Structure formats: C-alpha cells, structure tokens
Amino acid sequence: MFESNEVRASTSTKTALDVLDPVKELPLPPDFLWGVATASYQVEGGAEQDGKGPSIWDDFSHRNPSVTSGEDGDVACDHYNRLEEDLALLASYGVDVYRFSICWSRLIPLGGRNDPINEKGIAFYNNLIDGLLARGIRPAVTLYHWDLPLELQKRYGGMLNTAEFQADFEHYARLCFSRFGDRVTQWITFNEPYITALFGFHSGILAPGHSTKTGHDSTTEPWRVGHSQILAHAAAVQTYVTDFQPSQKGAISIVLNSDFYEPYDANSEADKEACQRRLEFYVGWFGDPIYLGADYPASMRKQLGSRLPQFSDAEKDLLKMTAPHNTFYGMNHYTSQFARARIDPPSEDDHTGNVEELTTNSEGVEIGPLSGVSWLRVTHRQFRKLLNWAWNRYQRPIYITENGCPCPGENSMTLDQAVDDQFRIRYFGLYIDAISQAINEDGVKVAGYYAWSFMDNFEWAAGYTIRFGITHVDFPTGTRTPKKSAAYLKETFERRRAAAANGKVKNGKL
Ligand code: GBH
Numbered sequence: 188m189f190e191s192n193e194v195r196a197s198t199s200t201k202t203a204l205d206v207l208d209p210v211k212e213l214p215l216p217p218d219f220l221w222g223v224a225t226a227s228y229q230v231e232g233g234a235e236q237d238g239k240g241p242s243i244w245d246d247f248s249h250r251n252p253s254v255t256s257g258e259d260g261d262v263a264c265d266h267y268n269r270l271e272e273d274l275a276l277l278a279s280y281g282v283d284v285y286r287f288s289i290c291w292s293r294l295i296p297l298g299g300r301n302d303p304i305n306e307k308g309i310a311f312y313n314n315l316i317d318g319l320l321a322r323g324i325r326p327a328v329t330l331y332h333w334d335l336p337l338e339l340q341k342r343y344g345g346m347l348n349t350a351e352f353q354a355d356f357e358h359y360a361r362l363c364f365s366r367f368g369d370r371v372t373q374w375i376t377f378n379e380p381y382i383t384a385l386f387g388f389h390s391g392i393l394a395p396g397h398s399t400k401t402g403h404d405s406t407t408e409p410w411r412v413g414h415s416q417i418l419a420h421a422a423a424v425q426t427y428v429t430d431f432q433p434s435q436k437g438a439i440s441i442v443l444n445s446d447f448y449e450p451y452d453a454n455s456e457a458d459k460e461a462c463q464r465r466l467e468f469y470v471g472w473f474g475d476p477i478y479l480g481a482d483y484p485a486s487m488r489k490q491l492g493s494r495l496p497q498f499s500d501a502e503k504d505l506l507k508m509t510a511p512h513n514t515f516y517g518m519n520h521y522t523s524q525f526a527r528a529r530i531d532p533p534s535e536d537d538h539t540g541n542v543e544e545l546t547t548n549s550e551g552v553e554i555g556p557l558s559g560v561s562w563l564r565v566t567h568r569q570f571r572k573l574l575n576w577a578w579n580r581y582q583r584p585i586y587i588t589e590n591g592c593p594c595p596g597e598n599s600m601t602l603d604q605a606v607d608d609q610f611r612i613r614y615f616g617l618y619i620d621a622i623s624q625a626i627n628e629d630g631v632k633v634a635g636y637y638a639w640s641f642m643d644n645f646e647w648a649a650g651y652t653i654r655f656g657i658t659h660v661d662f663p664t665g666t667r668t669p670k671k672s673a674a675y676l677k678e679t680f681e682r683r684r685a686a687a688a689n690g691k692v693k694n695g696k697l
Contacts, residue, residue, distance in 0.1 A: 189547070190563060191559075192560050192561035192567060192649065193559065193598060193649070193652050193653060194552060194558065194559050194560060194561055194595055194596070197570050202596045203271075203319075203556070203594075203610055204610055204613060205612045206556040207556055207565060207610075207614075207617065208567070208617055210616030210617055210620060211620050212616070212679065212683060213619075213620045213623035213624060213627070213649060213683065214388055214623060214627070214683050214684075214686035214687045215619070215622065215623055215626070215680070215683040215684055215686075215687060216626065216684070216687055217684045217685075217687050218635060219587075219633075219634065219635065219680070219683075219684055220284050220635035221282065221283055221634070221635065221637070221638075221676065221680045222282040222283055222284030222285055222286060222324075222325075222327070222635070222636075222637045222638070223277070223280065223282055223285060223286070223637060223638050223640065223641035223676075224285075224287070224327075224588060224589050224637040224638065224639050224640060224641065225266070225285075225287050225288070225333055225566060225638075225640055225641050225642070226287070226329065226333070226334075226378065227262070227287070227289060227290035227293075227331070227332060227643065228242065228244045228260045228333065228334045228643075228645065229260065229262075229264075229640075229644040229645045229646070229647075230263050230264040230265060230266040230267065230269070230641075230642065230644045230645070231260070231263060231265075231266045231267045231290060231308070231330075232260065232261060232262040232263040232264065232267050233265070233267030233268060233559065234259075234260065234261040234262075236267060236308050236491035236515070236641075237293075237307035237308065237311070238270075238293075238296060238305040238308065239290065239292055239293045239296060239305070239308060239539060240292035240293075240295075240296025240298070240305075240336055240337070240338065241292060241336075241338075242292045242334035242335060242336055242337055242339040242394075243289065243334065243335045243337050243340050243345070243394040243395045243664075244260060244333060244334045244394045245259070245260070245261075245286070245331075245334075245337065245668075246394070246395075246447075247338075247393075247394035247395060247396055247460065248260060248394075249538040250396075252467065253569040253588040254392065254396070254648055255647070255648050255649075255650050256648070256649060256650030256651075256652060257650065258645065258650030258651055259360045259645075260666075261602075262662075262665075263644060263645045264642055264643075264644055264645075264660050264662075264665065265665045266634045267311065268471075269665065270311075270314060270315060270318065271318070272667070273641075273667075274315075274318040274319065274322060276549070276641075276658065276667060276669070277324060277641065278322040278323075278324065280323055280669075280670075280673050280676070280677055281677040281681075282655075283324065283325060283635075284324065284325045284326075284547065284635065284637060285319055285324050285325070285327070285431065285485070285641070286326075286327040286328075286329065286375075286588060286637045287326070287327075287328065288328070288329035288330070288331070288332035288334075288653075289312055289328060289329070290308070290334055290362060290638045291330075291331065291334065291335065291359055292303060292334065292335075292336035292337070292338075292486035293308030293311065293547060294308045294309055294312075294313075294359070294363070295328045295336065295362070296308075296336070296338075297338040297339075298335070298336025298337075298338050298355060298359070299334060299336075299338070299342065299355050299358075299598060300354055300355050300357075300358035300359075300689070302338075304362065309366055309379050309619060310466060311619050312366075313366070313367070316367055316371065317370070317560070320370060321455050324360070325373070326370065326371050326372075326373075326375070327371075327373040327375065327586075327637070328363070328367065328371050328374055328375065329362065329375040329376075329377075329378050329442065330356075330359070330360055330363060330374070330375065330376050330423070330458065331356070331376065331377045331378060332376065332378040333382075333383060333387075333393065333394065333643055334394075335394075335395075335531060335682060337442065339351075339352070339355060339523045340395050341377070341419075345395065346383070346388075346412040346415040346416065347388075347408060347411055347412065347415070348415075348519070348595065349351050349411065349415040349418060349496075352419055353415065353418050353419045353422050354422075354458065354648075356376075356419035356524040357419065357422040357423055357425060357426055358378065359663075360422075360423035360426060360427070361423075361430070362424050362546050363599070364426065364427055364430070364431040364435070366432050368427075368435040368437065369435060370385045371435075371437055372414075372435075372436070372437040372438065373437060373438055373515075373586075374427065374437055374438065374439040374440075375440060375441060375442050375517055375588065376419070376420040376423050376424070376439070376440075376441050377416050377419075377420055377441050377442065377517070378442050378588075379442060379444040379469075379519055380413060380416040380417070380420075380441070380443070380444065380473050381413070381444060381445070381469055381472065381473065382444065383412060383416065384410070384412040384413045384416070384536055386406075386407040386414065386691075387408050388403065388405065388408040388409045388412050389405040389408070389409045389536075389538060392648050393647060393648065393691050397617070403658075404427070404492060405536060405611065406535040406536055407494050409448070409538060410494055410496060411465070411494050411496060411549055413472055414472070414496040417473060417476050417477060417506075418502060418505070420441050421476075421477070421502075421505045421506055421509045421613065423439070424439055424509040424512050424513065425505060425508065425509050427439050428509070428510075428512045428559055432512075433619040437455040439511075439512065439513065439514075439516050439677050440513040440514065440515045440516065440517050440583070441473065441477055441513065441517060442517035442518070442519055442588045442589075443470050443473055443474055443516075443517065443520070444519035444520065444521075444523055445466065445469040445470045445520070445573065446469070446520075446521075446530050446569075446573075447520075447523040447569035447570065447572050447573035447576070448462040448465045448466060448524055448525070448542075448544075449462065449523065449524075449525050449526070449548070449554065450460070450462055450525065450526060450527075450548075451526060451543070451545055451548050451549050451567060452527070452548070452549040453526045453548070453549075455528070455651065457528035458518055458526060458527055459524040460526050460528065461527060461528035461529075461540070461541075461542045462526045462660060463614065464486045464540035465526045465539055465540050465544075465686045466540060466576060467484040467486045467487065467540065467541045468484075468486070468538060468539055468540040468542075470576075471483070471484040471486075471487070471569050471580075472484070472487060474516075474577075474580065474581055476506050477499070477506070477509075477510065477513055477533040478510055478513055478516070478580075478583060479508045479510060479513075479581070480503075480508075480509070481506075481509035482498065482503075482509035483495055486540055487540075489523050490537070490540065490541065491499060494535075507526070508597050513583065513585050513682070514583065514584075515584050515585070515586055515634065516576060516577055516578075516581050516583040516585045516586070516612070517585075517586050518573075518574075518585050518586065519585055519587075519588055519589035519590070519639075520570055520573060520589070520590055521588065521589075521590065521591070521592065521639075522554075522555070522557070522562065522563045522564050522565075523554055523563075523566035523569035523570070524544045524545060524546060524554060525544070525546065525547065525548045525554060525677060526542045526543070526544060527542065527544075527545060528541070528542065528543075528544075529541045529542065529543055530662070541604070546564060546658060551607065554566055554569070555567075556669035558593055558594070558595060558610070558614065559593030559594050559597045559598070559610075559653065559654070560593050560598060560649070560653050561590070561594045563592050563593070565592070565613075565614055565616035567614075567618050567620065568621070570590075570621045570622075571621040571622075571624050571629070573635060574581040574621070574622070574625040574629075574631050575625060575629055575631055576627075578625075578631040578632065582630040583632075583680065584633070584634045584636070585631065585632065585634065586633075586634055586635040586636075587622065587633065587635065587636040587637060588637050589637060589638075589639035589640075589641060590613070590615075590618055590636065590637075590638060591611070591638050591655050591657075592610070592611055592614045592655065593611075593653050593654050593655055594609075594610040594611050594654075595610060597650050597654050598653065598654055602659060602661070602668060605654070605659050605670065606659055606668055606669070606670045606671060607670075607671055608657075608670045608671055608672045609671070611657070611670070611672045612671060612672045612675045614639065614644045615672060615675065615676060616675075618680065619636065619679060619680075619683070622636060623683065638657060638672075638676060639655055640651070640655045640656050640657070641656065641657065642656040642657070642658035642659075642667060643655065643656035643659060643660040643662075644656065644660070653677040656670065657669070657670050657672045657673040657676065658670060658673060679693055683691060
C-alpha cells in the first residue's frame with residue numbers, strides 16, 4: 188500500500204549509492220526538451236478557494252484519513268497562492284517545459300456540461316500559462332490527473348457511466364481548448380488511465396475507493412472505467428482536431444504508465460510470454476485502441492470474455508479516425524519487476540494477465556536497488572527496454588512525462604541532508620543515459636523528459652511521507668528549498684545537448 192511503504196535508510200546514503208551503477212552522461216539531441224511535472228491535487232491546495240467545487244479526492248481524503256495517512260490536499264504546497272514564487276523557481280531551474288494538470292472542478296465546480304463555469308478558476312490557469320510563457324517555458328497540460336468533480340461521481344457514477352462521462356469530459360476539454368489552447372502546444376487528456384481503473388476501482392487505494400471491501404464489483408468496474416477513459420479521450424481528440432488544432436497547432440495524446448517486465452526464469456517460455464501478456468494488460472489495454480485504432484489486445488479478450496466491454500461500430504470508427512492524431516506517446520515510468528506465469532487458471536479478479544509480479548528472479552537476483560519507497564527500485568536497463576517496446580508497438584515519438592524517485596530515508600532527514608539528494612541525482616543520471624542509448628543505439632525516438640516532481644507534494648495515499656521533489660517543501664510553512672538534483676538536471680541536459688551539437692554524435696550514433 189502507498190501508506191505503509193516508506194523505506195527508511197537502514198544504511199547510510201553512501202552505502203545506498205554504492206550499489207548503483209556509475210552515470211555515463213551520454214549525449215542527447217540538441218533539440219531534446221526537458222522539464223518538470225506536477226498534478227493539481229498534489230500541489231495546489233486552495234481546496235475551497237475562489238469557487239472551486241469539491242473533487243473525488245477532497246471527498247476521499249476527508250472520508251478516509253486512514254487511507255491517506257491522516258493527510259489531505261487542502262493546503263498541499265499552497266501552489267494556488269504561491270504562483271509567482273513557483274514561476275520564479277521554475278525559471279531559475281532552466282526548464283523548457285512545465286507539465287501541470289487542470290483541476291476540472293475549479294473550472295466547472297459541478298463538472299457537467301450544463302453546469303456553470305467559474306471564471307476565477309479560469310483566471311488562475313491563465314495566470315499560470317501566461318507566467319510560464321513570459322519566462323520562456325512551454326506549458327504541457329494534463330486535463331485529468333485523478334481529481335474528478337465529486338458531483339459527477341454522485342450524479343451518475345462518474346466513469347462507470349460511459350456515455351455521460353464521455354459527454355461531460357468532451358465539454359470540459361472543449362472549454363480548456365477554447366480558453367487556453369491559443370497558448371498550449373501539448374495536451375494530455377488522461378494521466379495513467381490504468382491506475383485510475385485499478386487503484387480507484389479494484390484495490391480502492393485511490394479515489395473513489397471502490398473495491399470488493401466497499402461492496403463494489405472489482406471483476407467488472409475497472410474494465411468499464413478503462414473503456415470510459417478511452418472513449419472520452421477519443422472524443423476530446425476529435426474535438427481538438429476538428430475545431431481547434433487547425434488554428435492552434437498543438438499536439439494531443441494520453442499518458443500511459445507501466446513497469447517493464449523481465450522473465451522470472453530466463454529460460455522459461457511461459458515466463459517470457461507472461462512478460463508480454465503483462466505489458467498488454469498494462470499498456471496495450473489503452474495503447475492498442477488509442478494509437479492503433481484497434482480492439483483490446485487478444486490476450487485480454489481471451490481472459491476477460493464478456494467482462495471486457497465491446498466497442499460499437501460508431502466507437503470503432505471514432506478510434507480509427509482519431510488514432511493517427513495522437514502524435515506522441517506520453518510515458519510515465521519509474522521501475523520494473525519480474526513476471527512469472529501462474530499455473531492455475533486466472534481468477535475473475537485478476538487484472539495482470541495471470542502473472543505473478545516479483546522483485547527477485549529464479550536465481551535470487553534482485554531487479555534493482557531499492558529507493559525510498561517499497562515499490563520503486565532502480566531499473567534503468569529495463570527502462571531502455573520499455574522505450575523500445577513502446578516504440579516498436581506504437582511508432583510515436585516518446586515524451587517521458589514522469590520519472591523520478593525518493594531517496595532512501597528522505598522523509599526522516601534534516602533539511603541539509605534532504606537537499607543533498609545524491610541518490611536521486613544518480614537515478615536521474617542513469618535513466619537519462621538509458622534514453623540516450625535508446626535514441627542513439629536503438630533508433631527509438633524520444634523527444635522530451637519531465638522529471639517527477641517539481642516539488643515534494645501530496646503523494647496520494649502516502650500523504651506527505653514520500654518525497655519525489657527536486658525542490659524540498661517544508662509543509663508546515665510552505666518554504667521551498669532547491670535540492671541539488673535541480674541544479675544537476677539543468678547542467679546534465681546542457682552538457683548532453685551540447686555534446687551532440689559539438690559533433691560528438693554523428694549520424695545519430697555515438
Ligand atoms: C505516478 O503514478 C502519478 O502519476 C503521480 O501522481 C505520483 O505522484 C507518482 O507516480 C509517484 O508515485 O504502493 O505498492 O500499492 C505512478 C504509478 C501506481 C506507482 C501505484 C505506485 C503504488 C504501488 N503508481 N503504485 S503500491
């Protein structure tokens with residue numbers, strides 16, 4: 188669970204660092220973009236300010252404080268009230284891009300297509316976007332990072348009602364394109380639809396907290412919720428392409444996250460197939476309909492039968508029509524695991540493709556060194572493989588829209604210790620090396636990298652105990668202090684891009 192997963196430093200940082208590979212500082216193309224990312228509920232605060240309506244996260248964190256470590260996002264980083272300070276900080280970091288998400292219930296407090304619009308909410312994002320552009324920073328905007336207007340969950344079950352949700356999301360997206368689209372060149376509809384479906388409607392760890400324990404059917408709800416996000420995404424893409432893109436000229440797509448999977452037993456055909464199946468259940472679920480205009484992967488149809496919704500003829504046409512307009516692949520990636528084929532037939536509750544996920548293989552080798560959170564190990568070699576997998580299957584330039592880690596023991600450190608984040612620096616360095624190798628040695632197109640996160644923030648069910656920021660936030664006072672990784676990112680991207688410009692990379696090869 189998110190909340191019980193903090194890894195305290197049992198060894199000194201030096202020992203934790205010793206187990207990591209050295210960074211090679213491999214070059215990147217001169218036009219490679221880098222930036223940092225956040226999400227509205229995790230940083231904004233201002234939960235009831237200026238007419239904002241409640242989201243399912245306001246409700247979930249207040250109703251289930253035990254699930255969120257007794258914390259909520261009422262204040263978070265207070266980014267809503269510290270906008271100027273945060274803009275100045277972003278500028279000082281030298282980022283090319285800032286990826287943030289819009290809180291739907293700030294713009295439309297009740298969320299629906301016939302509900303009133305809140306101009307003060309619009310004004311906040313206008314100030315943010317204008318402030319970025321004035322500093323030469325490009326906004327990359329996520330429309331949905333998990334904070335559905337609460338009223339839509341109550342009114343018709345939110346994403347469980349595909350037709351209503353699709354229509355309301357399309358209307359909300361249209362509002363964003365019309366008000367902000369003259370200045371936004373990269374749109375992301377949904378952040379990690381897999382996590383929304385499985386953690387919101389299966390384990391119940393994230394809002395709205397559905398699981399069998401709360402009396403819901405976790406054998407069907409996640410697949411319905413996935414279906415709704417795919418169709419709402421496609422409707423938003425169609426709207427953008429038809430009514431806005433001709434004049435606004437931006438790009439639109441979605442962000443899919445996943446681990447990469449290595450076979451538990453490298454000699455087992457069944458385990459190798461399990462890896463592929465696991466990736467199809469994780470990524471292909473959304474990627475095949477959205478990027479290929481195809482049906483769900485055959486492995487999913489086979490296992491899930493009638494529990495996996497069908498696309499109508501009109502929906503198939505919509506997917507086929509919009510697929511080519513998803514011109515980039517947004518990838519959130521943190522870590523990897525081993526996959527072992529289960530011998531027993533899949534349970535109705537299974538969402539993995541009947542695969543057991545492990546951190547150690549059949550020879551007792553760990554997939555990678557542990558970071559400051561139990562689910563995240565440093566697995567840069569597998570990152571390179573995932574880049575190849577996504578490129579081969581979907582053939583879209585990839586933007587890494589999130590990547591990062593907490594340092595071991597970080598939350599228990601003094602400020603001086605926390606800002607000296609050598610473990611994070613090494614993690615970034617290794618993962619950026621993997622991107623360079625994928626580009627220059629494997630021929631994969633990777634166009635940008637956004638570190639998660641701009642600052643320590645509300646880490647969902649883990650509350651404030653897990654810190655992913657390149658900026659330290661002292662939550663009681665809101666004080667921001669740059670960590671060393673912030674300077675490292677600026678310098679490493681400058682060095683790596685200059686190496687290419689200076690001719691150290693010829694014909695795309697090292
Ligand atoms: C991203 O999700 C989110 O987009 C971002 O908001 C978040 O802050 C960031 O990751 C860091 O967590 O505790 O064993 O149940 C990444 C996908 C899915 C990774 C849930 C952690 C919890 C595993 N996340 N998973 S566990």
